[in-house]
Amino acid sequence: MLTDKQSSEARLYTFSQETKDHLRKFRLTTSRASGPQAVIYYIDKKTYEIKQDEDKVVYKSLDEIADDLPDNTPRYILLSYPLTLPSGRMSVPYVLLYYLPNTCNAESRMMYAGAKELMRNTAEVGKVIDVESPEDLEDIPNKLSAE
Numbered sequence: 001m002l003t004d005k006q007s008s009e010a011r012l013y014t015f016s017q018e019t020k021d022h023l024r025k026f027r028l029t030t031s032r033a034s035g036p037q038a039v040i041y042y043i044d045k046k047t048y049e050i051k052q053d054e055d056k057v058v059y060k061s062l063d064e065i066a067d068d069l070p071d072n073t074p075r076y077i078l079l080s081y082p083l084t085l086p087s088g089r090m091s092v093p094y095v096l097l098y099y100l101p102n103t104c105n106a107e108s109r110m111m112y113a114g115a116k117e118l119m120r121n122t123a124e125v126g127k128v129i130d131v132e133s134p135e136d137l138e139d140i141p142n143k144l145s146a147e
Contacts, residue, residue: 013115014049015122022052023078023123030080031092038065038097041076041119043111050076050119062141066134072103074112076119077131083145093144096125102132 015023022039030037038059043050053075059065065077077097085091098116100109120128129143 012048013043013118014047016049016051019049019051020122026058026078027080027094027124030094033080033092034082035060036062036079036081038062038077038079040065040068041078042073043115045111048111048115050115050122062137066137069099069134070101072101072105072108074101074104074108075099076112076116076123078123078125079140081140081144083141085145091144093127094125095127095129095144096120096123097129097131097137097140099131 026037026039036059039057040053040059041050042053053068057064057068059068065079069075077099078094079097080092080094082090082092096119098112100112116128129140131137131140
């Protein structure tokens with residue numbers, strides 16, 4: 001059951017059916033991937049629709065993502081990152097990176113904070129990791145293998 005807060009977020013922020021289908025397909029196909037895969041999403045300020053970046057790129061490395069992140073605008077990054085755990089077992093964590101640079105304005109901060117749980121639930125990720133700068137992406141493998 002939705003709480004009052006969740007239902008108001010669900011009314012304010014939206015996903016097109018195409019985006020919902022893409023989120024589901026991405027989650028299912030990345031679970032079998034042999035290398036990192038990521039997609040970047042943003043919120044359209046006029047419609048409050050959460051969309052994939054226009055170029056619809058599937059990133060294959062954290063460096064590629066870092067190169068494409070804006071300097072002062074938040075983003076949601078869905079990341080599937082295969083790794084070998086200390087036990088030797090393979091794991092493919094599927095996480096949401098919540099990119100919130102220190103330089104973004106209060107309006108953007110509020111907008112992305114308000115849709116964070118909706119994005120998490122719609123994308124069906126297991127964990128959210130906050131990222132403040134592109135350089136923070138370098139530490140993601142360590143954070144994921146520490147689980």
